[in-house]
Amino acid sequence: MTMQKELLLRFQFAKGLAYELGDTIRKNVEDLKWTKTKSGFYDIVTNVDLEVEKKLKEKVSTAFQNDVIFGEETGIEERKKPDNYMWIVDPIDGTTNFSKKIPHSCVSIAITYKEKPIIGVVYDPFMNELFEAVKGEGAFLNGKHIHVSDVADLESAVVNTGYQYSAVNMRDKVLKDYEAFFGKVRALRIFGSAVLDLCYVASGRIDGFWEYELKPWDMAAGSLIVQEAGGVVVDLLSDEFTVYSKSILATSPKMLSKMVKILKEA
Ligand code: IPD
Ligand code: CA
Ligand code: CA
Numbered sequence: 001m002t003m004q005k006e007l008l009l010r011f012q013f014a015k016g017l018a019y020e021l022g023d024t025i026r027k028n029v030e031d032l033k034w035t036k037t038k039s040g041f042y043d044i045v046t047n048v049d050l051e052v053e054k055k056l057k058e059k060v061s062t063a064f065q066n067d068v069i070f071g072e073e074t075g076i077e078e079r080k081k082p083d084n085y086m087w088i089v090d091p092i093d094g095t096t097n098f099s100k101k102i103p104h105s106c107v108s109i110a111i112t113y114k115e116k117p118i119i120g121v122v123y124d125p126f127m128n129e130l131f132e133a134v135k136g137e138g139a140f141l142n143g144k145h146i147h148v149s150d151v152a153d154l155e156s157a158v159v160n161t162g163y164q165y166s167a168v169n170m171r172d173k174v175l176k177d178y179e180a181f182f183g184k185v186r187a188l189r190i191f192g193s194a195v196l197d198l199c200y201v202a203s204g205r206i207d208g209f210w211e212y213e214l215k216p217w218d219m220a221a222g223s224l225i226v227q228e229a230g231g232v233v234v235d236l237l238s239d240e241f242t243v244y245s246k247s248i249l250a251t252s253p254k255m256l257s258k259m260v261k262i263l264k265e266a
Contacts (some may be wrong), residue, residue: 007118010085014109014121020172021052021107022125025092035099050072052091052107060087062127067111072217084174086112090217094193096165103127108195110220117188119241120221120228122199131199133228135202139202148231149204154262157207157255160189164213168205173212173266180266198222201250202229208251208259210236216243219221220240226250236263 001009025048033047053071060069068086070076087109092098094105103126111119122131131146133139139146151157159181161175181188189206191197194214200206202225211218220243223233231252235245251259 002030006085006173007134010064010067010111011119011121011132013060014087014111014119015130015132016122017056017059018107018109018123018130021056021091022123024048024052024055025098025105025107026125028099029101029103039166040168044099045073046092046095048098049091049095053089056087056089056091056109067131070216071246072215083114086115088112088117088216088220089240090195093195093218094191097192102192104191104196105193106199107194108217110217110224112220112243115243117224120224122195124196124199125254129199131202131222131225133202133225135224135228137228139225139228141199141203146203146229148226148229149207149215150254151207151252152254154184154255154258155186158184158187158189159208159210159251159259160187160191160200160206161209162190162192162194162211164211164215166214170212176266177210177263179216180262185202192237194218195222198226198250201252202226204229208249208255209265210247210249210259212236212247214245214248219245219248223248223250230240232256234260236260 028048035046053073071089090108098105109121110117118135120133195265197209201209233250235241236247
């Protein structure tokens with residue numbers, strides 16, 4: 001099978017799966033069985049996170065037996081061919097929102113090849129919005145092309161951020177960054193789903209997003225969607241952004257230097 005065919009097969013499969021898993025998330029909002037803490041009282045997991053990841057692993061491993069699956073809740077079971085196809089999955093991004101019945105969370109599926117994202121599929125079941133991108137093919141929201149915003153000045157910008165709940169050591173930096181933007185941009189937001197934050201940059205709803213200490217499942221799909229929407233994704237702490245980066249800034253080419261300046265000076 002050619003790589004193009006292999007890619008298309010996985011893309012269609014990922015989209016079908018995202019819709020199905022998104023339905024599971026939405027249907028379970030009223031029926032949450034349990035919420036447990038992980039590394040601290042702020043870091044939680046629910047029975048639905050586990051159920052969604054289990055379903056995905058079963059389906060992907062049956063359909064694509066040699067692919068590696070890397071999920072937030074269960075990690076990598078076995079790294080068969082690190083350089084081949086790897087599915088990086090966040091079963092629910094925005095678990096805290098979900099556990100409080102705040103309708104802002106999603107399922108995120110990325111497929112990497114040689115550890116670089118080539119497919120990104122994100123489904124928000126509460127808005128019925130599917131964000132998707134294949135490397136080199138553009139980014140789409142419910143089948144329509146999306147593009148990062150045209151805003152070029154800080155005064156007209158709405159930017160957002162988040163903080164990794166378990167990274168308490170980052171407290172000062174998070175607050176300093178927030179303060180640095182305060183009064184310089186039109187508005188600052190914290191929505192609670194880094195994956196959707198990236199998709200909102202891609203679709204021009206938000207003019208820039210940054211966060212530290214995110215994990216590969218928070219960034220792999222969304223970063224590709226931003227790039228394919230004409231945006232830029234950089235690592236604020238290193239020269240090259242990868243899905244393993246410890247920081248991310250996603251914005252438009254017009255806003256990049258302005259946002260970097262504020263964050264570096266904060
Ligand atoms: C979290 C969300 C949140 C971000 C945290 C993430 P989770 O993911 O994306 O917006 O600020 O850093 O851990 O725990 O809901 O999958
Ligand atoms: Ca997440
Ligand atoms: Ca999650």
